[in-house]
Amino acid sequence: MSEEEELRAWVEVDLGAIINNIRALRRLIGKETKLLAVVKANAYGHGALGVARAALYAGADYLGVSTVAEGQKLRLGGVEAPILILGYVAPAEAERAVANSLTTAIFSPHLAEALNTAAGGMQTKAKVHIKVDTGMGRLGLWPDEVLDFYQYLRGLANLEVEGIFTHLATADDPDPKGARWQLGQFSDLMAVLSAAGAQVPLVHAANSAAVLTYPESWYTMVRPGLAIYGLLRNELAALEPAMSLKCRVAQVRPVPAGRGISYGWTYRTDKNTNIAVLPVGYADGFSRLLSNKAKVLIRGKAYPIVGKITMDYCMADVGDDPIQEGDEAVLIGRQGEQAITAGDLAAALGTISYEVVCMIGPRVPRIFINAPPDFPCLDSPNELGYR
Ligand SMILES: Cc1ncc(COP(=O)(O)O)c(C=O)c1O
Incomplete structure (x- = not known):
């Protein structure tokens, strides 16, 4: 694993x-x-x-x-x-x-x-x-x-x-x-x-x-x-974003038309659909102000985050697509041809990408990828999660 x-x-x-x-x-x-x-x-x-x-x-x-x-x-x-x-x-x-x-x-x-x-x-x-x-x-x-x-x-x-x-x-x-x-x-x-x-x-x-x-x-x-961090677009230097925020789909549930989703029922299903529950919430730094505004990428396709973002979870309406528990979901970053940037979330929040990335909380482990082969490791590399 x-x-x-x-x-x-x-x-x-x-x-x-x-x-x-x-x-x-x-x-x-x-x-x-x-x-x-x-x-x-x-x-x-x-x-x-x-x-x-x-x-x-x-x-x-x-x-x-x-x-x-x-x-x-x-x-x-x-x-x-x-x-x-x-x-x-x-x-x-x-x-x-x-x-x-x-x-x-x-x-x-x-x-x-x-x-x-x-x-x-x-x-x-x-x-x-x-x-x-x-x-x-x-x-x-x-x-x-x-x-x-x-x-x-x-x-x-x-x-x-x-x-x-x-x-x-x-x-x-x-x-x-x-x-x-x-x-x-x-x-x-x-x-x-x-x-x-x-x-x-x-x-x-x-x-x-x-x-x-x-x-x-x-x-x-x-x-x-x-x-x-690759968060500034500029033609003088090709800079790539370094951060992705990812999670696993925790559950996918069929929901009939007319049901409210999450606190306050700020989103109602307009047809029979499926709701994917994602284990990221505002306690992870995924701001509640992104409720009904953000998107998530699953299996290479973008889906809307619907209803209020809660402390530990948010929900996506995935329609009839074959999304499954355990699928990788991307809230910031690329999947296939699609990308969601910190700048996209910043625009939805009316702030700057600095704040979006700084908000991501200590509860979310940082996994470091693409380290060069001769990259200096700590005594306990797991602390940094290199791979
Ligand atoms: C004193 C100082 N120098 C440099 C920087 C780096 O700024 P930037 O992230 O815009 O490159 C900051 C960030 O706010 C700062 O406060």
Whole structure:
């Protein structure tokens, strides 16, 4: 019995696709520019450890996470590559960040002091990247605050200012004005720092959309997330989606005309039909807002998800087709000629594909497929589910 046959529902993550996507980005940016693979939020729901290993195998230089816990999890999984925490770290977490050799974004003297003390206690240096807000309107220092902060950081003996970065708010907007303005702010700041004699090796600004659209945003490192998961369509790089959400049909039941299906009877059969019950619900991250909107692929054909999606199940009207208990059903991904993308679900939900893939819950095991033969395995490969 293969692993999937034992499972009710699972996410299949195509490591070959992740590797190809990173190599496609690498071809675009060249060898000199470093590549930080963003694997925060459990690698956008794909499974952080498997994706991190694939990214490093494909030549990524750095990994990006959101929290100390995410970074520590990678370290516990045996990842030795540099890891940058892109966002907020509470001063109380400084020791854990340093002990796990996690580089931190920095914009606050409180964290700087805590990191400096923690690193001093461990006779090491804490690496930091200054986070500059050139217009995102989220975390960071305004450009005119950066020179003073840099000089202050240089005064802390146990800190190493390895990088400086900013994040673009509108890189995926067809109108380039916003991104160009932010990049202009950032470049002006880099000129000020350089005139003051600052030397910061890693300078970065580019998310996926910027990697593909604005070569001037590459500086010395790029920070793609979405593109490595194949969730950004672009003619410059052939990127393939890596994630599929699959399950087995739990039961197929004949239902007479005029019956209501699921809570609230929001769907009624208009003829005698068959309802396939699928063991995926909103507790798995398949949003209830997709009720009567999503589709499922079974035996190469698309069927509507009907009635309210419940916590653990959803239903599809499969008509008179010979669908059987145990058939593989695809809620995201390809089957035969048909495909349902995270973007399709995002459109139905009125959101973005990022949220669709991040929502898929921890209850759904991630199965990694298409690992190259020389792909590095853990001591217990089952933990990652390689095949
Ligand atoms: C600071 C930072 N850099 C890079 C990324 C990657 O962005 P994308 O997934 O659009 O490539 C993110 C994601 O939100 C981020 O927050």
